[in-house]
Amino acid sequence: MNEWKLVAAGDLQRTETENPPREEGKVRVRVTKVLVNGTDSAIFGGALKVRFPIVPGRYAVGIVAEDAPHLPKGTRLLLHAVIDAPDTGTSPKDFTEDDFLLCGRTTDGYLRELISVPPERFTVLPDQLHDEHALLMHHVALAKAAIDRLGAVKGQHIAVIGANLLGILLCQLLIYQQAAPILIDVRPERLEFARTCGIYYAITADGDLLSKVASITGGRLVSGAVHITTALRNDVNDAFALCAQHANVVLCGFGDGISLDAAIPFRKQLGFCCVSHRSDNLEAAINLAVRGAVDVSAFRFRTVKAEDAAGVLEMYRTATDRNLGEINVVSLF
Secondary structure, three states: OEEEEEEEOOEEEEEEOOOOOOOOOOEEEEEEEEEEOHHHHHHHHOOOOOOOOEOOOOEEEEEEOOOEOOEOOOOEEEEOOEEEOOOOOOOOOOOOOOOEEEEOOOEOOOOEOEEEEOHHHEEEOOOOOOHHHHOOHHHHHHHHHHHHHHOOOOOOEEEEEOOOHHHHHHHHHHHHOOOEEEEEEOOHHHHHHHHHOOOOEEEEOOOOHHHHHHHHHOOOOEEEEEEEOOOOOOOOHHHHHOEEEEEEEEEEOOOOOOOOOOHHHHHHOOEEEEEOOOOOOHHHHHHHHHOOOOOOOOOEEEEEEHHHHHHHHHHHHHOOOOOOOEEEEEEOO
């Protein structure tokens, strides 16, 4: 089979290896599509440090390659992007390490034709969910987890800082729950695209931010806020500044390079938590997608062959003004 490995920053190589062995309790899966995103590109370009060599690709779908118990050949699967770290057994635990592994970052990802995985590392996909949409289910699951921690209820105004893919999906879920999200970003072009995705309140983060939010809420501060950490150049402290007393704030995504001013959360006695790395509520995310809670029809899915994956990764790294509405997928089948 073919697999693609990053042997060094900027050096993605295709290699031919033996098919994974058949193992009791595991299912052989043919990987069909892999999502390419900014994190993959940061790893490719060396901005995020990893141990080389590594197979990239965090989000992927595939099909059962040969009949397995209760899973006929051809069954479509969503492969999990976050998996449990190996049990250290009786060895002393390194508490500086995470209890999970991120595919394509701290363990091999899915840019390979064939894998052998246990049932707890995939979720069966319904016929109603297309492969491309299934590749976004980890984002939906993460957005749902943030909303659950936020405790948002019907009618509340919720500030969402960061108009990237995750921020837009989170706003759509809030609307589905009949809350009123206010999407905020420093880049007006991203907010313009968000409006085509059904996000009515989309405002630019600038020196007049508080008064613009007040004009939407009737002079009140918001009932809660979510800061999307992967939506770069946005100020995390805006989430705290916009919240009313005793509100909840959720940081959603990854924690790289975040600088917090604790004065406002202490003064307002805000609840505060972090949410990231979700694979445990994918079935709920899939159910929400099937019921129409999210709508990605405004996005354009662009599919390339595996041989062109390096070019897509380089494009993400160099195109700082990349079109938010374009989602890139590598096809292996």
